[in-house]
Amino acid sequence: MSLYAFLGTLEIGFIYGLVAMGVYLTFRILDFPDLTVDGSFTLGAAVTATLIVIGYNPYLATLLGTLAAACAGIVTAWLNLRFNILHLLASILTMTALYTINLRVMGKPNVALIMEPTMLTPFEALGIPAMYMKVIFVAFCAVIGGLLVAWFLNTQYGLAMRAVGSNKRMAQANGIVVNEKVYVGLALSNGLVGLAGALFAQTNGFADSTMGIGTIVVGLAAVIIGESLFSTRSILVIVMSCIIGSILYRVAVSMALNADFLGFQASDLNLLTAVLVALALVFPKLRREWKAKKAKGERV
Amino acid sequence: MIRCENLHVTFNHGLPTEKLALRGVDLTIPSGEFVTVIGSNGAGKSTLLNTIAGDIESTRGKILFSDRDVTNLPATKRTKDIARVFQDPLAGTCGNLTVEENMALAYGRGKRSNLSLALNDNLRKIFKEQLSRLNLGLENRLGAEMGLLSGGQRQSVSLLMSALQPSSILLLDEHTAALDPKTAALIMDISSQIIEEKQLTVMMVTHSMRQALDHGSRTIMLHEGKIIFDLSGDQRAGYEVKDLLQLFAQARNDGEELDDDKLLLGE
Numbered sequence: 230m231s232l233y234a235f236l237g238t239l240e241i242g243f244i245y246g247l248v249a250m251g252v253y254l255t256f257r258i259l260d261f262p263d264l265t266v267d268g269s270f271t272l273g274a275a276v277t278a279t280l281i282v283i284g285y286n287p288y289l290a291t292l293l294g295t296l297a298a299a300c301a302g303i304v305t306a307w308l309n310l311r312f313n314i315l316h317l318l319a320s321i322l323t324m325t326a327l328y329t330i331n332l333r334v335m336g337k338p339n340v341a342l343i344m345e346p347t348m349l350t351p352f353e354a355l356g357i358p359a360m361y362m363k364v365i366f367v368a369f370c371a372v373i374g375g376l377l378v379a380w381f382l383n384t385q386y387g388l389a390m391r392a393v394g395s396n397k398r399m400a401q402a403n404g405i406v407v408n409e410k411v412y413v414g415l416a417l418s419n420g421l422v423g424l425a426g427a428l429f430a431q432t433n434g435f436a437d438s439t440m441g442i443g444t445i446v447v448g449l450a451a452v453i454i455g456e457s458l459f460s461t462r463s464i465l466v467i468v469m470s471c472i473i474g475s476i477l478y479r480v481a482v483s484m485a486l487n488a489d490f491l492g493f494q495a496s497d498l499n500l501l502t503a504v505l506v507a508l509a510l511v512f513p514k515l516r517r518e519w520k521a522k523k524a525k526g527e528r529v
Numbered sequence: 530m531i532r533c534e535n536l537h538v539t540f541n542h543g544l545p546t547e548k549l550a551l552r553g554v555d556l557t558i559p560s561g562e563f564v565t566v567i568g569s570n571g572a573g574k575s576t577l578l579n580t581i582a583g584d585i586e587s588t589r590g591k592i593l594f595s596d597r598d599v600t601n602l603p604a605t606k607r608t609k610d611i612a613r614v615f616q617d618p619l620a621g622t623c624g625n626l627t628v629e630e631n632m633a634l635a636y637g638r639g640k641r642s643n644l645s646l647a648l649n650d651n652l653r654k655i656f657k658e659q660l661s662r663l664n665l666g667l668e669n670r671l672g673a674e675m676g677l678l679s680g681g682q683r684q685s686v687s688l689l690m691s692a693l694q695p696s697s698i699l700l701l702d703e704h705t706a707a708l709d710p711k712t713a714a715l716i717m718d719i720s721s722q723i724i725e726e727k728q729l730t731v732m733m734v735t736h737s738m739r740q741a742l743d744h745g746s747r748t749i750m751l752h753e754g755k756i757i758f759d760l761s762g763d764q765r766a767g768y769e770v771k772d773l774l775q776l777f778a779q780a781r782n783d784g785e786e787l788d789d790d791k792l793l794l795g796e
């Protein structure tokens with residue numbers, strides 16, 4: 230792998246580290262499988278890119294893009310909590326609606342940001358080559374994001390949210406308002422994913438209506454890889470392992486794509502990822518079954 | 530004080546499966562009284578406790594805590610007054626949080642959670658102190674995942690958790706039923722200690738006639754959603770397990786068949 234390609238891999242790994250944290254919040258903390266992220270990643274990018282093009286300050290544009298994505302999460306939570314629509318289905322509805330909304334926001338299938346100012350513009354004066362600067366910037370964002378998420382989950386409020394995902398009845402018996410925690414959790418999760426979308430648009434120079442496809446699976450892959458690296462109860466380590474998992478996932482993917490003898494094309498990525506995640510989900514179960522079978526065999 | 534006035538609860542209202550679980554319960558429990566609640570399966574004991582806690586909405590009637598009408602108050606807002614321990618040891622704690630995290634949650638019961646850290650050394654000291662009362666060695670396992678503890682250990686921790694925050698009412702729904710006799714006795718012991726210490730108003734559901742007579746100062750029997758017997762004072766003092774069984778038999782003769790005789794003989 231060339232240095233240039235490696236830096237690109239790192240950059241995208243850090244950005245999707247934010248996605249992975251968002252997915253971790255819903256799938257693991259709240260036990261609310263949320264597919265909204267495929268749409269909210271694009272929404273964050275679309276809103277930010279569109280606002281930058283019409284002259285907004287990139288930082289303000291990114292903030293608004295993040296907030297828009299957080300709102301998408303609230304819509305999913307509302308569909309689920311208010312109308313009892315199954316969480317998966319509620320999130321698919323929001324995701325589908327977002328496809329249209331994203332096109333409307335941009336007014337066309339994609340928006341170019343090549344010549345526009347971005348969050349990185351103020352740092353150009355430092356004289357660091359752009360390809361390094363980008364990695365440093367997204368790494369900074371991901372690590373700060375991770376620290377904030379880990380801190381949040383260790384606060385009273387965050388602990389209450391974890392209780393909601395673990396045992397609703399217990400949470401309620403201890404005075405925790407369950408629905409409120411789900412709203413906040415989904416807003417946070419999708420906000421993180423939207424922020425990742427906004428960063429992606431600015432470092433890659435475009436927002437595109439299809440850029441969010443597969444976001445959920447990639448995020449989940451990163452979470453699972455991260456979890457398999459460390460067995461720990463420390464929230465900080467778990468959250469940070471989302472970033473590491475995301476980077477490792479990208480490295481693995483780019484190695485697979487670069488290994489000519491394997492004959493993979495870039496368009497094979499989604500299939501590869503889906504297979505990888507399926508294996509990761511299936512493996513612990515299989516291992517348990519093997520163990521059970523072995524134990525039985527020994528007893529006979 | 531807990532007061533229920535003409536409390537009715539109907540499940541699946543208007544459906545073929547409609548079930549009148551409570552049919553006009555009138556009950557006043559003065560502050561500091563310990564009431565044991567008995568009755569056959571399906572009599573409405575859990576429903577009564579869950580309605581008082583706010584998990585179930587009453588279809589008719591009123592609930593008051595010390596003259597404050599709480600009938601329309603959601604469960605989470607009643608937790609300032611009520612602590613509970615459930616029958617299922619898994620229900621009262623979060624399996625994938627640690628012992629100390631579970632205790633921190635209970636420590637915040639009834640208070641608004643904020644953005645300060647949930648755990649600190651001061652709290653850990655309090656939790657350790659409490660856990661050491663159990664003599665189960667749990668005071669050295671603050672950081673262990675709750676799911677790794679045995680059912681009895683989890684139930685013991687649930688019980689301690691119910692007492693971490695001051696509350697006036699304690700609702701115990703067969704909280705020793707899932708435990709082996711030795712652990713059940715330990716839990717009952719600690720329950721009595723806590724109740725005494727904190728001068729709590731208690732409702733304890735049990736299927737053990739022995740437990741029902743040995744603890745508290747009053748026993749009520751529910752049958753088909755109604756209180757059919759209310760024992761206290763000298764009358765109760767003169768009662769034996771066999772007398773209670775007689776009452777059960779009477780209830781059965783008046784009404785439908787009881788499904789299970791075994792539970793009546795349970796000690």
Ligand SMILES: Nc1ncnc2c1ncn2[C@@H]1O[C@H](COP(=O)(O)OP(=O)(O)OP(=O)(O)O)[C@@H](O)[C@H]1O
Binds near residue numbers: 540541549577
């Ligand atoms: N959520 C519900 N929906 C419909 N019916 C219910 C519901 N909860 C309880 N019931 C019914 O209400 C009646 C009273 O149930 P409850 O759980 O209060 O009985 P119980 O006295 O606690 O019995 P047990 O000793 O078996 O715990 C039962 O007939 C039960 O089937």
Ligand SMILES: [Mg+2]
Binds near residue numbers: 702
């Ligand atoms: Mg019951």
